[in-house]
Amino acid sequence: MTQFDPNIPSIARVYDYVLGGKDNFAADRELGDQLLGLLPMIAEQAFENRQFLSRAVAWAASQGISQFIDLGCGLPTVPNTHESVGAVIGDARVVYIDNDPVVVSHLDALFAKGNPGVSVVDGDVRDVPAILDGVRAGLDLSAPACLVAGFLLHFFEADAARDLIVRYTAALAPGSYLVLSVIHADEDEAAEESLSMYSSRAAAIYSHPLEDIASFFGRLELVPPGIVNGRQWRPGWEFSKPPRRDNYVIAGVARKQ
Numbered sequence: 001m002t003q004f005d006p007n008i009p010s011i012a013r014v015y016d017y018v019l020g021g022k023d024n025f026a027a028d029r030e031l032g033d034q035l036l037g038l039l040p041m042i043a044e045q046a047f048e049n050r051q052f053l054s055r056a057v058a059w060a061a062s063q064g065i066s067q068f069i070d071l072g073c074g075l076p077t078v079p080n081t082h083e084s085v086g087a088v089i090g091d092a093r094v095v096y097i098d099n100d101p102v103v104v105s106h107l108d109a110l111f112a113k114g115n116p117g118v119s120v121v122d123g124d125v126r127d128v129p130a131i132l133d134g135v136r137a138g139l140d141l142s143a144p145a146c147l148v149a150g151f152l153l154h155f156f157e158a159d160a161a162r163d164l165i166v167r168y169t170a171a172l173a174p175g176s177y178l179v180l181s182v183i184h185a186d187e188d189e190a191a192e193e194s195l196s197m198y199s200s201r202a203a204a205i206y207s208h209p210l211e212d213i214a215s216f217f218g219r220l221e222l223v224p225p226g227i228v229n230g231r232q233w234r235p236g237w238e239f240s241k242p243p244r245r246d247n248y249v250i251a252g253v254a255r256k257q
């Protein structure tokens, strides 16, 4: 678990603020406002990501997957993974994983208690064996599962991000899925300034080149339409207003053969 300090913005709480949530503190809101001032589209980016994740896990459930591993799940939001898949199948099991103490306590309080299908693992996703032990306590990894890595891999250098996905997917059964999304920023002044501001105040963040993002899927088989803007992945819905531009939420789903 990371150290709790309300005066230092946390990844999860700043993201919660940008999404309009209430589980954040003054330091998170201050950084969030500064980031939104530099790049107003980050709010749309966050919603585009959440909507992609919700559609993608529901789609995986429609393919017969009933076990979900949500790495770096973030603070509770609407809808959460178990709610998106619960709309498709009644008996889904979801393991939420995060290392932010506020995330873990909120998830424990809201979902894990009294919800037999949901469990919470408090840990650093880089500690793969320990996280997998926690996952196995709630899921049967000899059967297919869906690994969700939403807006997580931009907190790692490309090699480390690739390695994480290789190690987690190696533990999954054939027929499992990977749902993945990352931010991507243009090389312009406002984007550079916002990345550098975020890195110095909250956590190191990287805008990976598109080729690196494609490599995060490794040898898994991409599900059509492939790696696209989040909103273009099997949409079936419309944005209330058009996103300002493309290539801000890079997303895809892939299958382990």
Ligand SMILES: C[S@@+](CC[C@H](N)C(=O)[O-])C[C@H]1O[C@@H](n2cnc3c(N)ncnc32)[C@H](O)[C@@H]1O
Binding pocket: 011, 012, 015, 049, 050, 053, 071, 072, 073, 074, 075, 097, 098, 099, 100, 103, 123, 124, 125, 126, 149, 150, 151, 152, 155
């Ligand atoms: C931007 S939020 C994304 C939340 C959610 N996955 C989504 O896409 O909406 C990133 C989350 O990853 C968590 N996180 C970042 N690094 C982590 C690590 N090394 N281990 C566990 N969780 C981590 C943060 O605490 C945060 O809750």
